[in-house]
Amino acid sequence: MIQIKNAKELEGMRRANALSAAALKFGGEQIEAGMTTWELDKLICDFILKHGGKPNFKGLYGFPGAACISLNDTVIHGIPSHSEVIRPGDIISIDTGAKVDGFNGDNACTYACGKIDLEARRLLDVTKEALHLGIAQAVAGNRIGDIGHAVQTYCEAAGFSVVRDFVGHGTGKELHEDPEVPNYGTPGRGPRLVPGMTIAIEPMTCQYDYKIKTLADGWTVKTRDGGLAAHFEHSVAILKDRTEVMTRGWEDPDFTL
Numbered sequence: 001m002i003q004i005k006n007a008k009e010l011e012g013m014r015r016a017n018a019l020s021a022a023a024l025k026f027g028g029e030q031i032e033a034g035m036t037t038w039e040l041d042k043l044i045c046d047f048i049l050k051h052g053g054k055p056n057f058k059g060l061y062g063f064p065g066a067a068c069i070s071l072n073d074t075v076i077h078g079i080p081s082h083s084e085v086i087r088p089g090d091i092i093s094i095d096t097g098a099k100v101d102g103f104n105g106d107n108a109c110t111y112a113c114g115k116i117d118l119e120a121r122r123l124l125d126v127t128k129e130a131l132h133l134g135i136a137q138a139v140a141g142n143r144i145g146d147i148g149h150a151v152q153t154y155c156e157a158a159g160f161s162v163v164r165d166f167v168g169h170g171t172g173k174e175l176h177e178d179p180e181v182p183n184y185g186t187p188g189r190g191p192r193l194v195p196g197m198t199i200a201i202e203p204m205t206c207q208y209d210y211k212i213k214t215l216a217d218g219w220t221v222k223t224r225d226g227g228l229a230a231h232f233e234h235s236v237a238i239l240k241d242r243t244e245v246m247t248r249g250w251e252d253p254d255f256t257l
């Protein structure tokens with residue numbers, strides 16, 4: 001069931017998502033060649049705790065980290081690891097969130113470690129732009145399919161593909177609520193967007209084919225063909241007259257809590 005948030009609940013969502021955005025931005029700034037993904041996760045975890053939040057990914061469905069950290073051909077759900085070292089030229093997707101006063105934030109961004117090749121840069125730029133085109137469709141009166149259609153059309157026109165097996169979602173007191181928000185779809189189809197809905201829009205894109213595989217650890221999702229993958233996510237609130245990007249802070253160089 002889709003939960004419609006009242007004004008007070010939207011305030012709670014804003015606080016949780018502001019901290020989530022600050023934690024993501026902080027994480028991106030900490031990336032350095034030679035560090036392990038475990039070290040990066042620890043920094044993000046400590047940041048969330050220090051600012052009065054709870055890392056809401058930790059323990060959810062048994063996930064061990066405060067952030068999913070996914071390198072190169074890993075699409076999502078990379079487990080922070082002592083043995084995985086970030087190297088120059090890697091792309092690093094960080095997906096993290098904070099729980100504050102019972103409400104959940106959620107956001108993601110793919111960062112670069114040093115200089116990356118042109119095709120990797122283009123994948124990141126296209127995926128981020130697709131996220132914003134999706135957000136532009138996330139307005140009261142539109143339908144969920146309008147979002148996915150905008151994301152899919154743009155990514156495919158650029159020669160990339162969008163993942164089918166994982167999708168965005170409603171957010172609220174639960175990190176994952178209804179409705180599902182696919183990154184593909186047909187305009188005018190799916191649930192109607194109404195004021196008070198809060199949803200996470202999160203294009204997951206692949207350099208080549210969108211088929212994925214989950215590793216034996218039960219979490220790590222990689223592209224099947226070994227191509228690169230990117231993941232950008234904002235949590236937004238549908239309001240009567242506009243759409244509020246509650247996690248906009250990670251994109252804002254001047255943003256602080």
Ligand code: MG
Binds near residue numbers: 169200233
């Ligand atoms: Mg999400």
